[in-house]
Amino acid sequence: MPDPLADRGPDQASLAWESTQVNVTGARLAGVVCPDLDGRTFLHPGPPLDVADASPPMRSAIVGALLLEGQADDPVAAERLIDRRDVRLVPSIDAGAVVPMTGVLSPSMPVVVVTDADGRQAFGPLENGAGACLRFGCHDLQVLDQIRWIGEVVVPVLDEVARLTPLNVTRIMAESLRRGDECHARTVAGSSLLLTQAFAALLGHQRSGPDVARVARWCRANLHLFGAFATPAARLLADVAHGAERSPIVTTLASNGIEFGIRVSGADDQWFVTEAPVGEVVLFDGYRPADAHPIAGDSFVMEVVGLGAMALAASPVVASQLGWSATDVARHTARMREITVEPGDRFRLAGDEFRGVASGIDVHRVARTGIGPSVNTGIVHRRPGVGQIGGGIAELPTAPFREASAAMGGRWGATTGVPPSGTAGRRPTGRSGTLLP
Structure with missing residues (x-):
């Protein structure tokens, strides 16, 4: 059988996201963007999942969504609805959405909407960047009140910004890489760039008032704000690349907390x-x-398009939080280049001789080398309501990549032994300690 990697140039699927421009086109409530949602139909991250199988933190998030939608008067009543399976979960990818961590997305939740030049759309939740959040499985009154406040106060201001000025998310991503972000675990530079443009537009059109001031304070305090814009933008880029005939390029990495899956x-x-x-x-x-719950969420789409852990060389801050040296980062980057197609031009790494990021994960290359892609991830407690207890990098299991490779005619299938890779050296390991913001 011919070697599917022989004489291989950049894959057309990955090239599709090189030229796609993504802009913010609004902020809405999820039910407006996705009319299929209702009080008992929610979007969830990762592969398909029955509500009866949801892990404890996601079940807690579902309880919060039922309370928010007025479907239950208290958590006990919400739990009964779940036990009777009166709640329907839909994979977010089926709606063109992203849902982070162990959260769900219900119609009353605020979202950011992004669109490309051809009118394709994606969206994702807008919420607090840290602390007690629904995506961490927390659903107390303060969390629900914060969601309502964001929908009532923040959404109208950001929606007006989107009407006043073009906010090109893909350009902000490229620039934030040059300023120390890798666009997943760290989005400080991206948030700053976004807010500078947003509030310059408001001031330029003489928009002011107490709500604008409140939103400015909230945005400034949210160090992970840009993630709410970057993840749906990455989803849209990946969707543009999906469906290329015989292409072995991965367009989805996602987990519902029980199963991790790829498309x-x-x-x-x-x-x-x-x-x-x-x-x-x-x-x-x-x-x-x-205490650590398995990885969960749709935000690994950042790694699909070459950001996050694939672009770790852009962010010395994130590397230092992991306890990694410059040598560790270089070794890690070399490993990721072994399993991706040739680097593109859009996202470049100052910390890697200005080469393009390692993007376009190829299932045949993963199967051949035995190297799993790495992703940045937050970690929630297995027990609901505790919230985030850490974060770092997870190297993904190769089994689904090998299965996909076999299904697409690769020589290294799901039942084939995969030799360890010796060409990139050992994988760096982190250290215990406190994760910095």
């Missing part, structure tokens, strides 16, 4: 799944590895 450009909408891993992460002081 491949040339394999239609088939999911290839395995058990969700935990990964090697940095835990906050006082927590043990046994």
Whole structure:
């Protein structure tokens, strides 16, 4: 059988996201953007999931959504609805959305909407960047009140900004890489660039008032604000690349907390799944590895397009939080280049001789080398309501990539032994400690 990697140039699927421009076109409530949602139909991250199988933190988020939508008067009543399976969960990817961590998305939740030049659209939730959040499985009154406040106060201001000025998310991504972000774990530069443009537009059109001031304070305090814009933009870029005939390029990496799954450009909408891993992460002081919930969420789409852990060389701050040296980062980057197509031009790394990021994960290359892609991830506690207890990098299991490779005619299939890769050296390991903001 011919070697599918022989004489291979850049894959057309990955090239599709090189030229696509993504702009913010509004802020809305999710039910306006996705009319299929209702009080008991919610979007969830990752591969398809029955509500009965939701992990405890996601179940807690579902309870919060039912309370927010007025479907239950208290958590006990919400739990009964779940136990009777009166709640329907839909994979977010089916709606062109992203849902972070162990959260869900219900119609009353605020979202950011992004669009490309051809009118394709994606969206994702707008919420607090840290602390108690629904995406961490927290649903107390303060969390729900904050969601309502964002919908009532923040959404109208940001929606007006989107009407006043073009906010090109892909350009902000490229520039923030040059300023120390890798656009997943760290979005400080991206948030600053976004806010500068947004509030310059408001001031330039003489928009002011108490709500504008309140929103400015909230945005300034939200160090992860740009993530709410970057993840749906990455989803849109990946969707543009999906459906290229026979392409082995990965267009989805996502986990529902029970199963981790991938989708491949040339394999239609088939999911290839395995058990969700935990990964090697940095835990906050006082927590043990046994406390860590498996990785969850749709935000690994950042790594799909070459950002996040694939662009770690852009962010010395994130590398230092992991306890990695410059040598570790270089070794990691070399490993990621082994499993991706040739680097593109859009996203370049100052910390890697200004080469393009390692993007376009190729399932045949993963199967051949035995190297799993790495992703940046937050970690929530296995027990609902505790919230985030750490974060770091997880190297993904190769089983679904090998299965996809076999399905697409690769020589290194799901039942084939995969030799360890010796060409890129050992994988760096993190250290325990406190994860910095």
